[in-house]
Amino acid sequence: MRNGDVSFWQHDLGSPARRAPLAGDDRCDVAIVGGGLTGLWSAYYLAAARPDLDVRIVERRFAGYGASGRNGGWLSAELSGSRERYAAAHGRAAVVSLLAAMREAVDEVIDVAASEGIDADIVKAGTYVVARNRAQLARLHADVAWQRDWGATDADVRVLDAAELDGELRVAGARAATFTPHCARVHPAKLVRGVAAAVERRGVTIHEGTTALAVEAGAVRTDRGTLRARHVLRCLEGFTAGLPGARREWLPMNSSMIVTAALPADVRAAIGWRDPATLGDFAHAYVYAQLTADGRIALGGRGNPYRFGSRTDVDGRTQPGTVAALTAMLHDLFPATAGVAVEHAWCGVLGVPRDWCTTVAYDAGTGLGTAGGYVGNGLTTTNLAGRTLADLVLGRETALTGLAWVGRDVRRWEPEPLRWQGVQGMYALYRTADRRERRPGSRETSRWARVADRLSGR
Structure with a gap:
């Protein structure tokens, strides 16, 4: 089995092929730090x-080295963070607009990929989220009621009983599932390599192999020289902690993945996964597939959720224990895969704000802007955030610049060792809650999960 190599x-x-680094001191109109999808989408819409x-x-390694090239491949309309928290600052209508914008962003990415000739295996087949015990089933129904309270219709989310789900996808022990069409595999x-090529066709320069040492008003100081610009956008997401003074802003939460060999025909038939809808569950330490x-x-899934001192992985290499845990979950969900080899494992980091809510911000006075804190929902959110940053830089007042996540203050995380203890403790509690909810007599969400929710501030 291959472990690391950035990702499968x-x-x-x-x-x-690596692009040329910054060749000494230089000047431009807009300097973007980070060659992931936030930076690339911002550049794409600015150039357009x-x-x-x-x-x-400016990119330290190569475009798409971080989460943009390592994620689970869910082009999802899921909004990170508490809708109630966004609404407290901007009102309920602004949050409803943000939810609609997220759904539209899924189609925007698909449309841009088509128009730019990006073949990224995109199929919009929706998402199933399964409940496999009574406590999860209770959360499923509560989640559907909550979504409907925020304006979701039958076209946005519906419930399938076990028999209906079995006709689409056979998950061991599934009692029910929700389905939403607003997601693409x-x-x-x-995708990220295609977007990088598209921005270059529009005249954007990507300086790879160039490490940002400091991001300031009017300048990005790098190991290759200083790039001065009127507008400077920091788009580092989970790698933000590597900049001076930013270690406590967005926590680099770790997530790991495995991928099997191609499924034999008999295994594929046993699972019945015909349409490439994505799959999640209602566990606290949830999985995505x-x-x-x-x-x-x-x-x-999460695996080891956080490294002390906001450190990040080395080229995606993950722990053997995490690989074993994910493999066990794969076999638990799909027993027919027990004889199928796991061929590759890897990990990456995602940016998590202390309040778990995404932020897009720009200061017209200093020319400094940023976007991030996607909490694992970045594949679509980067597009909407990039379009929003572009409008903010250009001084436009648009529907995007009025969205509920614009201009939010980012609450800082606790210093070490409290940060490490808190995150490790939170996920230990969630795993304990999942174990207890699997017991035959369990009917409702474990109190250990409620303690973890209070600890995390979610």
């Missing part, structure tokens, strides 16, 4: 609106 997705395509602008992207590395275009199952 990147390994599947082969190592990308203003082809005369000199837009540069995607090959993340194909997709069926790839070449017939593999790619499945992910």
Whole structure:
């Protein structure tokens, strides 16, 4: 089994040709720090609106090295964070608009991929989220009621009983599931490499192999020289903690994945996973999965959720214990996969704010902007955030610049060792809650999960 190599997705395509680094001190109109999808989408829409602008992207490794090229491949309309928390600051109508914008962003990514000739294995087949015990089933019905309270219709979310789900996808022990059509399966590395090529066709320069040492008003200081610009956008998401003074802003939460060999025909028939809808569950330490275009199952979960001091992985390498746990979950969900080899495992980090809510911000006075805190829902959110940053930089007052996440203050995380203890304790409690809820007599959410929710501030 291969472990690391950034991700299966990147390994599947082969190592990308590296772009030239910054060649000493220089100047441009817009400097973007981070070559993931937030930075790339921001550059894409800036260049589309203003082809005369000199837009540069500074990237430490290569475009898509981080979460943009390692994620689970869910082009989902899921909004990170508490809707009530957004509404407290901006009102309920603003949150409803944000939810609609997220759904529209799924189709926007699909449309751009089509218009730019990006073949990223995109199929919009929706998402199933399964409940496998009584406590999870109670959360399923509570979640549906909560979504309907926020305006969701039968077209947005519906409930399938066990028999109905079995006709679509056979998950061991499933009691029911929700289904939403607002999600597409995607090959993340194909998407991010395609978007990178598209921004270059629009005249944007990507400086790879260039490490940002400091982000300041009017300048990005790097190991290759200083890039000065009127507008400087920090788009580092889970890698934000690597900048001076930003260690406690967005916590780099770790998530790991495994991918199987292509499923044999008899295993595929036993599972019945015909349409490539993505799959999640109502566990507290939840999993997420997709069926790839070449017939593999790619499945992910938290594993070791956080490294002390906001450290990050080395080229995606993950722990053997995490691989074993994810493999056990794969076999638990789909017993027919017991004889199918797991061929690749990897991990990456996602940005988590202390209040678990996404932020898009821009200061017209300093020219500094940022977006991030996607809490694992970044594949679609990066597009909407990038479009929003572009409008903010250009001084436009649009529906996007009025969204409920714009201009939010980011609450800082606790210092170490409290940060490490808190995150490790939170997930230990969630895992304990999941074990207790699997007991035959369990009917409702474990009190240990409620303690973890209070600890996390979610």
